[in-house]
Amino acid sequence: MSEGIEAVVMPKWGLAMQEGMLAAWLVEEGETVARGQEIAEIETSKIANVFESPAAGVLRRRVAREGETLPVGALLAVLAPASVHEEAIDRFVAEFEARFAEALAARKAEAAPEPATLEAGGRRIRYLEVGEGEGPPVLFLHGFGGDLTSWSLNQEALAGERRTLALDLPGHGGSDKRIARGDLEELAEAVAAFLDTLGLSRVHLVGHSLGGAVALRFALDRPGRVASLTLVAPAGFGEEIADAYLEGFLRERRAKKLRPVLEMLVRDPTMIGREMVEEVLRYKRLDGVPEALAKIRERCFGGGRQRILLRDRLAELPMPVQVLWGREDRILPARQAEGLPEGVAVTILEECGHLAHMEKAEACNAALRRFLAGG
Amino acid sequence: MQLSREDLLEAYRRMRLIREFEDAVHEEFAAGNIPGFVHLYAGEEASAVGMCMHLDDRDRIASTHRGHGHCIAKGCDPRAMMLEIFGKREGLCAGKGGSMHIADLEKGMMGANGIVGGGPPLICGAALAAKTLGTGGVAVAFVGDGGSNQGTTLESYNLAKVWNLPAIFVIEDNGYAESTASSWSVGGSQTGRAAGFGMPGVEVDGFDFFAVWEAAREAVERAREGGGPSLLHVRLGRYYGHFEGDACTYRAPDEVERLKAEKDPLMLFRRRVGEAGLLEPTDLDAIDREAREQIARAVSDAKAAGYPTEADLLTDVYASY
Amino acid sequence: MPKKSFRQAVNEALRQEMERDPTVVVMGEDVAGGMGAPGEQDAWGGPLGVTKGLMPQFGRERVLDTPISESAFIGAAVGAAATGLRPVAELMFVDFMGVCFDQIFNQAAKFRYMFGGKATTPVVIRTMYGAGFRAASQHSQCLYNIFTHIPGLKVAIPSNAYEAKGLLIQAIRDDDPVMFFEHKAMYDEEAEVPDEPYAIPFGEANLVREGEDVTIVALGRMVNVARDAADRLEGEGISCTVVDLRTTSPLDRETVLETAAETGRVVVVDEAHPRCSVATDIAALIAQEAFESLEAPVRMVTAPHAPVPFSPALEDLYIPSADRIAEAVREVHGHGRR
Known part of the structure; x- marks a missing residue:
């Protein structure tokens, strides 16, 4: 894993949330964001809300497109220092997604709590x-x-x-x-x-x-x-x-x-x-x-x-x-x-x-x- | 089961009302006072009344385009019918049905029907409803000899039989489907068709009220007791054309005159009750007078009544929309 | 919420309404199956098993197998509806309406009007429609447009299992005759369907998706195909509203016109033939009532003016596809833009 690269993933808001839709990005690629800064709007089946950055850094890559619906834990964006090469980011995204696909398959086997x-x-x-x-x-x-x-x-x-x-x-x-x-x-x-x-x-x-x-x-x-x-x-x-x-x-x-x-x-x-x-x-x-x-x-x-x-x-x-x-x-x-x-x-x-x-x-x-x- | 004096008076009253009604419609149509098509039942009264004397409001009938007689026999209000035929707002169907679609569901009259063979399937449904709901009701389809050749009618015989429905099919054979003779158009026989579907069928002299009444009694009792469907092949004759304006050139020159002179159901009824000493001619004369007055009033009321307005055009298409 | 197939949803609606109202009866060819036969009873539950299990619960008195005799039993359903029952008759394939149309359009549809408002005819006629089963020309048509044309009938065309249950319950409770269209290729499709009974009101279209660029109006199975197309177009930066008409009679004119005006660009998707169809009806409505807000001509994506072919190679070409819808959307989206 490259030094200083951080994944921003689809959050889990509540028990029922399985996936969310990235309604809008609030920051551009290349912008520096603070921890807790509102960086996107996310809609779930229940509610829409602003999503706060879990960490500080430069928003190097917006992986999720606006309007895209993704499972909880899916990669939304990548934070990394400006010094990290584009190739490293590409590698990070590819590796993350490969791992996530496996994790998702495993998760599907578990059932969410049912009323x-x-x-x-x-x-x-x-x-x-x-x-x-x-x-x-x-x-x-x-x-x-x-x-x-x-x-x-x-x-x-x-x-x-x-x-x-x-x-x-x-x-x-x-x-x-x-x-x-x-x-x-x-x-x-x-x-x-x-x-x-x-x-x-x-x-x-x-x-x-x-x-x-x-x-x-x-x-x-x-x-x-x-x-x-x-x-x-x-x-x-x-x-x-x-x-x-x-x-x-x-x-x-x-x-x-x-x-x-x-x-x-x-x-x-x-x-x-x-x-x-x-x-x-x-x-x-x-x-x-x-x-x-x-x-x-x-x-x-x-x-x-x-x-x-x-x-x-x-x-x-x-x-x-x-x-x-x-x-x-x-x-x-x-x-x-x-x-x-x-x-x-x-x-x-x-x-x-x-x-x-x-x-x-x-x-x-x-x-x-x-x-x-x-x- | 016997006809009481009251029954006899009532039967005669209904037949006379039908005759007066149809004669009046004939005149008014000729005078240009009635729009559209009308098909008259004069001459066939014994069939409708002979059957409907056994029925009450829980029983349903479906009729044909020649439906005025069935309506009156089943208890529809002749005045409201006349207003309907004149196309008036206070008519039995608010002026939206006319002669071919007169209905009064509260009286168990499910409608005259502009579609030949339209009634029998509906009657299977009414019979099914009576059976399912346990009302004890029966359902009767009046069908012309023309309608007897429709697939709907033959399919209904089968459905009534396999579902064992309290249904009765009354084939009113007046000799002509429009201008085509039933002796030519009907393959086999009506009773043979009934037999083919495993249902009792009898041929009845439709000029004789008592013959119809007796055959109908058997069929209605069978249906009420869960014995399934029956067919009556009622032979009769119509006095007027297929529709008003029909020159009837296909009929023998003296055919209608001879029917009227020899087989008129009202005349035969009077003769029979007179010979048997059941009713006095004066009783019957009184009914004749009352019927004439009642229908005359209905006609004058119908002429005076108002037409529906534009506000009525789009009402009652749906229960809710 | 439990996931149920379209088939289960229809079955559950029938069962719950039969439990609630003893006047509801089901009739049709092989709706139970095995009547009079030496083997199993309730052998079929309809040709695709939709009514399976109703006969054992409610008995032969309320789940009536019929002879193959559509004009008699559809007419009987109509007559029974006018005299106190709430029959749900199954006309196996809508293509068979040719032999019982009179009972529907001259009798059921017109009683109320002809009889001056004194008749109510609460009959439901369930029927299968649509292509995709390699069932060829006499078992694959849509024909809902023909019933939509007739005053006195209501026409419901559910687009998924949730819609099917709610619209069917509404149809059964409705006091007017209702034609209820089930796409034969959708019976195994699942959706979240509440266990409890619920009714979806007629004449209220559903916005399946809300977008800014193009409005797609669709019905029945085509709603899902249109949504697939819209999902794909989202990636190209074209955002679509997808309107599910739910019922073509009554028609939710308000929603059609409102959504048409919002985007100014409309594609109508209909699995039926193109002439005198729901698609032309919607296009005409928009042309007449929302002309000023249009930015592009209304486009229709429909089956061709040809019978449904048998060969899979041909049938796949015949049915409107997400590709064709997407193409039409791109075209209206690009119209007049430099």
Whole structure:
């Protein structure tokens, strides 16, 4: 291997990511880049994001073309000092690609973790379990219209140290679409049934948005079963909610019309990849989904405001509680995190929208690790 | 099973209504008041009524281009039919079907049909639906002697037989497919064809209401009891041309006059019930009067009614589009 | 998500709708197979095994083998639809429509209109179409354009297994008669297909790919060929939008016109013959409604005005290929540029 030559490869963002599309290069060949500098835009089936250079150096070769879809680990570019000869770079690329082809063939044999389903409380619940370790596992609860894959950037990050589970709430993802009332009690009940079925007495709960309110409801009703509570841009903290988002999410059936609605979720609209839009459309077509979402919306957010205010009860909780919120959240305003009881740790994430755990995955994962270690 | 006094009155009423209806359409067509094609059923009344007296709203019939009689016999509203034939918005099919496509699905009338041989496959479907849904219903295809030569009809005999459907095929043989004699155009015999498909088939005097009624009773009972399909070959005669405007030069000069004088189904019915002392002539006269008035009102209503408008042109192409 | 073949997707749609709605029945030649024969029952499940397993689950009362008698059983499906069932009839090859067309276009299609809006005829006619099976002229045609021409019919032409399940469920639930076209060469092609039932609404085209330079409008199997061509062209610096029409009736005019206007350059790809076809229909629509935004003449890539040949050497020339599509795209892309 030539001295100082570094490979820049397709990153793996989350469990489900198998490949990514290099949407655009942000630097030219020959430019000097710093570590952490944004050098490309990459789209995955889930989300589009900027890609930061893993090292410093001169970007000697852009191997991936714009628009090209490549597997995780494939060579995107080569960094090397200006002094390295072109021939050496050619050799490096050829050798890398030969090795990578072998590795890829081997990787294809391994299967990525697959969601499972179980029957709990008379309902089919889909969930994904990854990792093992001592202590209570972490259970992730997604938001309105989401599913367990929305935690793909977080679940893997924590799975190294402990057992993690993410489930699809009733009416969502691969779980049963039947919803009786659509209130928080019903959803929290389903979570309890799920834990009972798995024989889990106590978990660290992490909930986003609607899932945050479900987690909070669960913790209030069953404090003994919650080791700690992490609420990411949770519902239930104030009356205000972007009704236009809920309305558009339920109404729009075409990608072109749905995309601007989903873009409200994030600070940088280019993060919403076409696959993500397509997945939401596919989810909404499933039998029972429009009815389930309409019920939940009516019970929790009917009349364009939140009807599930729980923030005043935070002080009752015996377990550690932290709140993470994107400063530029356009669905639930971050100011709803102001004035919380003492002891609730609040982190406001700058340059971040409603999908904080995806947009600022690293920061959220770090906060989670610290919090779980302390708690 | 016997015909009650009420049944007899009802049967006569329906036959008379058909006759009055067709005579009125004949006149109005000649006067230029009715657009398009019309094919009249006058002279054939005993067939439609003899069969439909055994049917109720769960039973389905499919008809032919000569369908007015089947409609009335199955309970369609003659006034709404007349409006339809005049092309009016309040017609039975909103003025979009006309004489050849009158239907009333609520009455089990699946439509007159502009396609010769169009009905029998549909009736297999209606019979299948009745069987699958367990309604106890039967389905009847009225087919002309012309339609009896269509592949659809013969295929339907086979399908009805192999699926053991509660289906009945009524071949109304008025002697002519358009201008071509059925004695020439039909190879073999209608009942022989039925036998070829393993289904009971009988020849019936179609001028005699009671003969049709009796043959139909057997076929309907068989179908309702799960005994499968049957065929009735009903021989009858039409008083008017194939269509209105047909000069009927292919017919013998005195053919229709002799039919009217000797075989008229209404006349035969009156004679029979009179001889048997079942009904009084005054009962029947009253029905004649009422029918005449009812149809006269239908015609004047049809003349007065409004046509569909441009707003109706594109409605009801689809349930949703 | 589980991967399923086009065949499995169609089978699953039928099974789930039959479970949901007892009025759904399936009929056709050998849809179970072995009727009245001394050997195995459910011997075929249709000539290509698409309906296999339905008869054992739902019985002969709801999975009806028919004699080879298309005008009778297609007509029966229509009649049953008008009287309370939701039949899914299989017309084995669309080429056979010649013997039962009356039942479709004069009866099913026209009931509602002729009867003043009082009839609903929720019949689905599934049929195989398309070339590539070395099946020659009477078993390889497309013919969807003929049904598209007829008011009162809906026409769905799924481009993959996911689309097939969702469009077929929609077809069964739809209150109008639907012609459902399955490309015989696609039954083994796999896609991610949810286990749960879902319906894809008619008249909403799908953007399979979004690009800036050229719009390719395609349908059925040609969507995938067009996408292959677009992938290849991406490497040449030509980025294409690929529109999957999904249904030709109703037609998503809005998406066609919008995507045509966005690029100003359009290629229409259709496996059918070129005259009076879906391709000419789309080209005419764009010429009439989006003329001002066109930068180049609309190009069509279709089969020739000739029957489908038997010999593999000829059939391969006959079917529109990614090469021909790419060539047409290059041509419209280069038009008027110096």
